[in-house]
Structure formats: structure tokens, C-alpha cells
Amino acid sequence: MGRYLLRRLLQLVPVFIGTTFLIYWLVWSVPGDPFAGKCGDRRCPDSYINFMTEKYQLDQSIWVQYATYMKNLFQGDFGITFNNRAVGDIIATAYPNTLKLAVVALAIEAIIGLSAGVLTGLRRNGFLDNLVLVSTLFLIALPVFVVGFVLQWLLGVKWGIVHPTVSNEMRLSELLLPGFVLGSASMAYVARVARTSIAENRRADYVRTAIAKGLPMRRVVGVHLLRNSLIPVVTLLGTDLGALMGGAIVTEGIFGINGIGRAVLRAIVTKESATVVSIVVVLVLVYLLMNLLVDLLYAALDPRIRYE
Amino acid sequence: MSDILVSEQSKPGADGSGRPSGRLLEVEDLRVEFRTRDGVAKVINGVTYHVDAGETLAVLGESGSGKSVTAQTVMGILDTPPGFVTGGQVRFHGKDMLTMSAEERRRIRGEGIAMIFQDALSALNPVFTVGFQIAEQFRIRRGLSRADAKKRAIEMLDQVKIPNAKGRFSNYPHQFSGGMRQRAMIAMSLALDPEVLIADEPTTALDVTVQAQIMDLLAELQRERQMGLILITHDLGVVADVADRIAVMYAGRIVEEANVYDLYAKPAHPYTMGLIDSIPRMDERGQQLRTIKGLPPNLMNIPPGCPFNPRCPMAQPVCQEKLPPLLQIGADRASACHFAEDLVNRD
Numbered sequence: 001m002g003r004y005l006l007r008r009l010l011q012l013v014p015v016f017i018g019t020t021f022l023i024y025w026l027v028w029s030v031p032g033d034p035f036a037g038k039c040g041d042r043r044c045p046d047s048y049i050n051f052m053t054e055k056y057q058l059d060q061s062i063w064v065q066y067a068t069y070m071k072n073l074f075q076g077d078f079g080i081t082f083n084n085r086a087v088g089d090i091i092a093t094a095y096p097n098t099l100k101l102a103v104v105a106l107a108i109e110a111i112i113g114l115s116a117g118v119l120t121g122l123r124r125n126g127f128l129d130n131l132v133l134v135s136t137l138f139l140i141a142l143p144v145f146v147v148g149f150v151l152q153w154l155l156g157v158k159w160g161i162v163h164p165t166v167s168n169e170m171r172l173s174e175l176l177l178p179g180f181v182l183g184s185a186s187m188a189y190v191a192r193v194a195r196t197s198i199a200e201n202r203r204a205d206y207v208r209t210a211i212a213k214g215l216p217m218r219r220v221v222g223v224h225l226l227r228n229s230l231i232p233v234v235t236l237l238g239t240d241l242g243a244l245m246g247g248a249i250v251t252e253g254i255f256g257i258n259g260i261g262r263a264v265l266r267a268i269v270t271k272e273s274a275t276v277v278s279i280v281v282v283l284v285l286v287y288l289l290m291n292l293l294v295d296l297l298y299a300a301l302d303p304r305i306r307y308e
Numbered sequence: 309m310s311d312i313l314v315s316e317q318s319k320p321g322a323d324g325s326g327r328p329s330g331r332l333l334e335v336e337d338l339r340v341e342f343r344t345r346d347g348v349a350k351v352i353n354g355v356t357y358h359v360d361a362g363e364t365l366a367v368l369g370e371s372g373s374g375k376s377v378t379a380q381t382v383m384g385i386l387d388t389p390p391g392f393v394t395g396g397q398v399r400f401h402g403k404d405m406l407t408m409s410a411e412e413r414r415r416i417r418g419e420g421i422a423m424i425f426q427d428a429l430s431a432l433n434p435v436f437t438v439g440f441q442i443a444e445q446f447r448i449r450r451g452l453s454r455a456d457a458k459k460r461a462i463e464m465l466d467q468v469k470i471p472n473a474k475g476r477f478s479n480y481p482h483q484f485s486g487g488m489r490q491r492a493m494i495a496m497s498l499a500l501d502p503e504v505l506i507a508d509e510p511t512t513a514l515d516v517t518v519q520a521q522i523m524d525l526l527a528e529l530q531r532e533r534q535m536g537l538i539l540i541t542h543d544l545g546v547v548a549d550v551a552d553r554i555a556v557m558y559a560g561r562i563v564e565e566a567n568v569y570d571l572y573a574k575p576a577h578p579y580t581m582g583l584i585d586s587i588p589r590m591d592e593r594g595q596q597l598r599t600i601k602g603l604p605p606n607l608m609n610i611p612p613g614c615p616f617n618p619r620c621p622m623a624q625p626v627c628q629e630k631l632p633p634l635l636q637i638g639a640d641r642a643s644a645c646h647f648a649e650d651l652v653n654r655d
Contacts, residue, residue: 205430208385212425213445213496214418227435303480304434 001306008292015288016281020073023280024066027273034058034082034271052082056274069277079274081267087278090263095282098259100170101251102244104179105186110237113187117194117233122221124199132195136188148181148254165256182251186240193236197229204228231301238294242287331399332536333382333421333504334358338396340377340560342607343389349607351377353560354396356634359504359536364527366539366547366568368583369557372604375540378557379506382538383423384413400504418445422502426509428489432481438492439465439477445499464495468525487518491525498529504536511546523550544587548572553640556580559605559615562634566641576643576652578620614646622647 035044035052052058057065072079078087116136120129139147155177156164166174180187201207202225210224211217247261260279267275299305340352352374359365367375380386382398384405397404400420405413425431433441439461446457458477465473468491481489490510497505507526511519527550530537541547547554547568554571556564556579564577575581582600602619605611611618617627626646634644637652645651 203387205425205427206433209425209431209496210433211385212383212417212423214414214416214500215444215448216414219448224433224436228433302435304482 005292005296008295012285012288012292016284019284020070020277020281021066023284024069024273024277025062027268027271027276028062028065030268030271032271034273056082069274073278073281078278081272081275082270087275090275091260091279091282094258094260094263097170097257098247098252098261099245101175101178101182101248101257101259102241104172104175105183105244105248106237106241108176108179109183109187109190109240113190114194114233116191118198118221118226118229120191121195121198121229122202124195129195132191136191139184139188144181144185144248145250145254147184148178148251151177151181152254168258170257178251178255178257181254182244182248186236190233190236194229194233197232198225201225201229227301231298234297234301235294238290238297242290242294245286245290246283330402331358332360332401333538334397334399335378335382336397336399338378338381338398339394340374340381340386340391341394342391347608350610351391351560351607352381353610355557355560355562357555357562357565359538361503361536362530362534364530364537364539364550364552366541366551366554367557368541368544368547368554370542370604372607373557374560375557376508379423379508379538379540383421383506384417385423418449418497419500419502421504421506422497422500424490424493424497424505424507424510427513428486428493429481429513431493432489432496434481437478437480438484439479442492442496442499445496449500461495461499464499465492467498467529468492468495470495486514487521490514490518490522494522494525494529498533501533502535504538505530506538506540508540509542510539512541512543519546526550544583556583559610560607561615561644562642563616563644564642565634566643570638570641574652574654576637576641576648577616577645578622578651579616581651582619582621614644 035049039045039048057068060068069079076088078091080086081090116132120126120132123129152164155161162177163174166178204225206228207220207225210220215224247259247264249261249265251257252259252261253265260283264276264279266272267279335355335357338352338355339350342349342351355374355378357365357367367378369375377386377391380391381393382405386393393406396406398406400416405416408416432438436444439458442461442464443454443457446452446460447454450457452460462473462477465476470476470488470491476484476488481492484492490513494510505526510526511522514522523546526537526539529535537550539547539551551568553565553567555562556571556577558579564571564575564580566576570576571580572584575584579600585598586600588597600619605615605618611628613626613628613630614620614623614632617623620627624646630646632644632646632648634642635648636642637648643651
């Protein structure tokens with residue numbers, strides 16, 4: 001187990017270097033002038049451009065730029081934007097908002113998706129089963145911006161049940177709708193995976209054994225059946241958490257949440273290469289660690305899986 | 309000869325009144341069918357057997373004869389759908405279990421009647437330790453604390469002769485060998501001290517030397533605890549040493565029931581004869597193995613008359629018309645063959 005963990009952590013190093021360079025190179029090759037339009041209608045003065053070019057090493061080769069960037073990164077310096085703002089600050093402001101939204105979305109996925117999946121898996125072909133099958137099909141088929149705008153308009157504007165946008169305080173009650181929108185597609189997948197998994201395992205020999213032992217039905221289902229059926233669902237949720245923590249450009253945009261998704265979008269549009277790369281570096285790291293966590297969780301859930 | 313023909317169905321307590329007959333477990337004219345998309349398969353067509361305390365009944369038959377489905381119905385673990393009980397009774401201490409409430413029935417499982425399954429690897433839950441799965445019964449059914457339940461579970465593992473029971477408590481089923489797994493399964497089924505144990509092909513998944521050990525263990529535990537044991541098997545060799553009585557099943561019916569000695573010495577049904585003949589023998593090495601020709605009937609379309617008649621070497625015209633009932637022949641045996649008397653009286 002320890003060796004396995006060490007190996008996985010060491011594997012992160014080349015992946016980390018590879019992804020950061022790839023991102024750096026992509027942002028570097030985007031055509032266009034970062035200083036176009038910086039100075040209103042007029043072209044920026046040469047002195048400003050020369051100053052900025054030197055400060056940000058824009059005349060250097062990509063190798064020099066990347067090396068400098070990585071050197072600073074390992075000293076904990078994410079760089080500064082062209083507007084002289086520390087990129088670390090931007091991440092520190094935006095990331096907690098993204099995390100809150102991700103947690104709410106994941107909780108909704110897990111609670112609603114899992115309950116729907118378990119109930120329909122136990123009683124297939126009933127009314128509830130068909131309802132869940134049809135509604136999950138809709139949620140999977142519809143793009144997130146459609147779900148987002150429609151629910152925002154219906155619940156927030158027309159019926160006025162919830163506030164249509166999220167304030168800076170990021171209250172839990174405000175986050176429920178965006179969380180649902182963000183998690184909706186995955187929730188549908190969770191429901192379907194759980195349904196299949198429960199239905200498959202329901203006839204398993206060990207479930208029959210549990211019944212033959214005279215255990216109450218809720219223990220047969222809640223302990224013996226559920227624990228086995230959860231394995232694929234947890235994997236799905238874990239992978240999804242990694243994706244959710246990467247920010248949600250569309251959902252954050254619809255509900256006006258100042259999260260990492262919007263921050264990176266703004267940085268791409270304004271060609272703030274340092275910001276883009278830094279945010280993506282953080283996201284890549286988070287994603288890799290989440291994947292590692294899922295793999296470890298998998299072994300914890302299923303004792304037949306052992307890593308060495 | 310008709311004066312000694314006493315139908316099984318007319319024995320005391322068998323009139324459907326549920327009157328206690330003093331028997332521990334009785335299955336009475338049980339009928340089960342499987343309703344599938346392709347049609348209705350009549351899997352159990354009037355099975356009657358019983359087992360008393362301290363007695364071993366072997367239920368013998370080939371795959372699809374209905375021996376396991378009967379056991380599942382007794383246990384109340386028949387998959388419904390597709391399986392439906394369409395008639396008969398399963399009486400435990402004289403009380404019909406099929407008309408009990410689900411809760412009443414659940415209480416009998418494990419404590420009254422317990423079951424051992426064929427493939428212990430799939431019958432044990434792969435994600436819980438063996439110890440947990442045994443201790444669970446003491447905790448849930450007996451309300452014992454975790455520590456006490458663990459102590460009792462280790463005792464059970466000890467009783468089924470698992471070495472280092474204490475250390476094995478926290479192992480998972482996949483860390484056990486096949487024989488040890490089946491021992492753990494036996495420990496689990498005996499945890500609540502059941503009066504009847506149903507063993508559904510307990511040794512089929514094991515190799516021959518381990519088979520013998522498991523059978524010895526089962527026989528020993530049965531003697532110690534004076535349980536009624538129903539041993540389901542397709543292996544005549546397994547049965548000979550341990551069974552008191554044997555019930556042979558074919559196409560969802562009991563075709564012959566007798567004590568072990570009588571059955572081997574003088575089978576009273578051509579199907580039983582065929583089964584005994586097909587045991588490989590040391591003095592016939594190098595010769596082709598004997599088999600029963602033909603295949604078991606399609607349960608969706610059981611032939612009229614005796615279901616065995618298309619395969620029977622002794623079949624007469626009457627066999628295609630009349631279904632022979634299971635009738636007493638002699639003191640302690642019954643056969644469902646029109647010519648049972650002739651078979652028994654032959655030299």
C-alpha cells in the first residue's frame with residue numbers, strides 16, 4: 001500500500017511537468033497582442049509596451065519563459081497579471097466559491113441520484129422507475145446551459161421561489177439551484193448506475209444468504225446489498241468531484257458566481273497567460289489527487305482489490 | 309396387492325388441516341411453477357417429504373429435477389417472480405409456513421431452519437469479513453454486543469475446525485480456501501442453533517478429498533446437535549454414508565423414497581435403477597460408462613403419464629396414459645412406478 005502510494009505520487013511529477021508545459025505552450029501560441037486595447041482607443045505608447053515586454057520576458061523564447069515561470073512557481077509565486085495583481089490572490093478569492101458549489105453539487109448528485117437509483121433498482125418497471133428513466137434521459141440529453149437558464153427563469157424569475165443569482169456571501173440556500181444545475185447530468189448517471197448495480201446484485205447469492213440468515217429486509221438491503229452496489233457509484237462520484245473542482249464556466253456564468261471557471265475564462269479572453277497557466281496548474285493537481293483518492297477509496301470499499 | 313397401497317397423501321396430518329403430526333419439517337404436495345416469457349415451467353409438481361430431529365434425508369436428483377427449488381421454497385428464498393408457489397404446504401412444527409406473515413417466517417430462518425449453499429464463494433458477501441458475517445447474526449438476532457458476538461463467532465469457527473479461528477475472524481472470504489469457506493458457511497448457518505439444516509449440494513464446488521472432510525464434519529455436527537438434515541445432492545456416492553433416508557426426485561416429483569440400504573439393494577423405480585447403474589465401477593474399468601438414455605423432460609411440456617416414460621427401459625402403454633402416484637410399498641418405502649411391486653419382488 002505504501003509503495004503503491006509512493007509510486008502514484010511519483011507518477012504525478014512527469015504528468016505535472018507535461019501538463020503545465022502543454023498549457024504554457026498553448027497559451028503562448030494563441031495569436032494576438034495582449035496590449036491591444038489596453039490603452040483605450042489609442043495604441044499603447046512604445047515606452048509602455050517596451051516596459052511590459054521586458055518585465056514579462058515576452059521577447060524571450062518559450063523555453064526561457066517556461067523555465068522562469070516554473071522557477072517562480074516552486075517558490076510559491078504564481079506570477080502577476082498585466083494589471084499588477086498577484087495571480088495567487090485571484091485563485092485564493094475564486095477557488096473557495098468553486099469548492100462550495102462543487103460540494104453542493106456533489107451532495108445533490110449523491111443524495112438524489114443514489115436514492116432514485118436504489119429505489120428504482122429494487123422495484124424495476126414501476127411508475128417511479130419509468131419516471132426516473134425518462135427524467136434522467138432528459139437531464140443527460142440537455143446541455144447544462146439549457147437546464148440552467150430554464151430553471152433560473154422558472155424558479156427564480158417567474159415563480160420567484162429562489163433568488164435567480166448568487167450573492168457574494170454564497171449562502172447555502174442560494175447555492176442549491178446552481179448546485180442542482182451543475183450536478184444534474186452526473187446525478188442522472190449516478191441514478192442509472194446505482195439502479196443497474198442494485199438490480200444486478202439483488203439476485204446475488206450473498207443477498208440470498210443474508211435473507212436465509214433471517215436478517216430484517218432493511219439490513220439485507222442497507223448493509224449487504226448497498227455496500228456492494230456502491231462500488232461503481234463511488235467511483236463515478238469521485239471522478240466527478242475532480243471534474244467539479246475544475247470549476248464550472250457555464251454554471252458560474254449563469255448564476256453570477258465568482259468562481260475559478262469564470263476566472264480562467266476571463267484570463268483566456270484577456271490573454272493573461274500567467275493567470276491561465278497558474279489556474280490550470282492548480283486544477284490539474286487537484287484532479288490528479290482526486291483520481292488517486294478515488295483509487296484508494298475503491299480499495300477501501302472492495303477488499304478484493306489490493307495495491308502493491 | 310391393492311390393500312397395502314397407502315397413498316402418502318392420506319397420512320395423518322396430511323389432510324391440509326395443519327393438524328400437528330409431530331413431524332419437525334414436512335413438505336406436503338408442494339407445487340411451484342416458474343412463469344417466464346417463454347411459458348410456464350412446472351418445476352415442482354406435488355413434492356412430499358419430511359425430516360425429523362436427528363435424521364438425515366437425502367434428496368437426490370439431476371439438475372432441474374426441482375430439488376433446490378423445493379429447498380428454496382422451504383427457506384422462503386424463492387425468487388418471485390418468476391417462481392410462484394401454486395399449492396401445498398410447508399409445515400414446521402405442524403404450522404404452515406406458506407401462510408405465515410413475512411415477519412413470522414423471517415424469525416424461523418436461521419433459528420428454525422438454516423441453509424448451506426453450494427458455492428460458498430458467491431454465497432458469502434465479498435466485502436465483509438467472514439467473522440462479521442457470522443457475528444452479525446448474534447448481534448441482530450440475539451442482541452449481543454459486538455465483543456460478545458465476536459467471541460461467539462470465533463467459537464463457531466472453532467467448532468467447524470477452522471485452524472486459528474481467532475486470526476481468521478477478520479479475513480475476507482476470498483482469503484479462505486474452498487474447503488475453509490464451506491466450513492465458514494457451515495459455521496454461519498449453525499450460529500443460531502437451527503433445528504433443521506438444509507445443505508444444498510454442499511460439496512459440489514470442492515475437490516474430492518475436501519468433499520469427504522466436509523461431509524464428515526456435517527454428519528458429526530448433525531449427530532451432536534440432533535438436527536434434522538436435508539442433504540440435497542446429485543451424487544449417490546456422497547449420500548450413502550450419511551443419509552438415513554433417500555428421496556429421489558425427477559421432473560419435480562419424488563419418484564422413490566426409501567432407506568439407504570433398501571434403495572441401493574433393490575431400487576423400486578427404473579430411474580433409481582438407472583442412477584445406481586450409472587455409478588462408475590472399479591471392476592468395469594476400460595468399458596464405456598453406463599448412462600440413462602435421453603434427456604430430462606422439458607418442464608414447460610412434461611409428457612403425459614409418467615414423466616420418465618420416454619427414457620424408461622420398462623415402459624408399457626399404461627405409462628404413457630396414467631401418472632403413477634407415490635405409493636407406499638412395504639414398511640418404510642414408497643415408489644411412483646406402476647411396476648414398483650414387480651421391481652421389489654424380483655430376484
